Amino acid sequence: MSSTSSHPESAFGTDPFLERGDDGRVLRRQLLGGSFRFESASARLLDLVDAAYAGLPQHKLPIIAPEFHVELRLVPPRRKPVSGEPPAVQMQSGADLLCGMMDASNYVVMSPAQGKALVVASEDMLDHPYHVRYELIEFAVFTLATRGLGLVPLHGACVGRNGRGLLLLGASGSGKSTLALHSLLCGLDFLAEDAVFVEPGSMLATGIANFLHVQAEALRFVDDAEARYWIGEAPVIRRRSGVEKHEADLRRGQGSIATAPLELAGAVFVSSEWGDDPEVLLERLPEADAVARLTLDQPYASGQPGWQAFQQRLATLGMYELRRGAHPRNSVDALLTLLR
Structure with a gap:
């Protein structure tokens, strides 16, 4: 009389969890x-x-x-790969x-x-x-x-100069990537484009400066032929939203990657609206409005343990709204006034 063992080894072998x-x-x-x-x-x-x-x-x-x-x-x-x-x-x-x-x-x-x-x-x-x-x-x-x-994870970009940095925040499509690109081309240090991580005790920001994602239409503002070629020849990726962007490797292109974390000097909400006065694109937000806007803009980060300390210190440093100018370089010039 034969019997079938119910021991897992009989069905899955001697290493069912692939531990070896x-x-x-x-x-x-x-x-x-x-x-x-x-x-x-x-x-x-x-x-x-x-x-x-x-x-x-x-x-x-x-x-x-x-x-x-x-x-x-x-x-x-997989037996049936998803097309x-x-x-x-x-x-x-x-x-x-x-x-x-x-x-x-x-x-x-x-x-x-x-x-x-x-x-x-x-x-x-x-x-x-x-x-x-x-x-x-x-x-x-x-x-x-x-x-x-214990970092505060933020959806946004960060650029800086001389060890000081600015968070670039705002909704998708507001122009953060375009502003980050032109900040890089204008000589600012590039820290991150999509995800920034802040140590709330020191307000030092770090990130992964590997790729810059740029839509093809944004290349019309890039005057430098070498930079336009670098981005235009980069592979194209497709976001979950359906938006297609060039994925340009920052380690092979122009500009400077931040060699160390940047001490935050403030945050800038990038607006898709045009400025009424081309000479005045940057406006400091009242502290109460800025804090409310920051929490709304960062729903995941606002639930993390270090949020309250980060939020309070950032409010003291200053939060601003940046409207669009005639050319992205005008927006970069406005950022530079906060990094002097």
């Missing part, structure tokens, strides 16, 4: 004030890490930084874990308390390198740094 993975290579990068250790047996996944983080300045903050560990695992292709754009990431939490999932073969699981993350991607998802890099790998890095270093 092959030894992989390790990459170490200093990012957002923290030390990150990336480990993977997949050279292609580590290539995406390099595409995102190789050649960046090593920012340090005046706080004790733990080492973060990100393991990247490549799994077999077109990959599924949007769905977020979940529980048992002190944070999760972001596209599907059963493409997801990230994070333990902020341990400073660890597991990024899993299927082989066919490597046909979508932007989504793997931006929505899985960078998502893990940003989340671990925010939670592990």
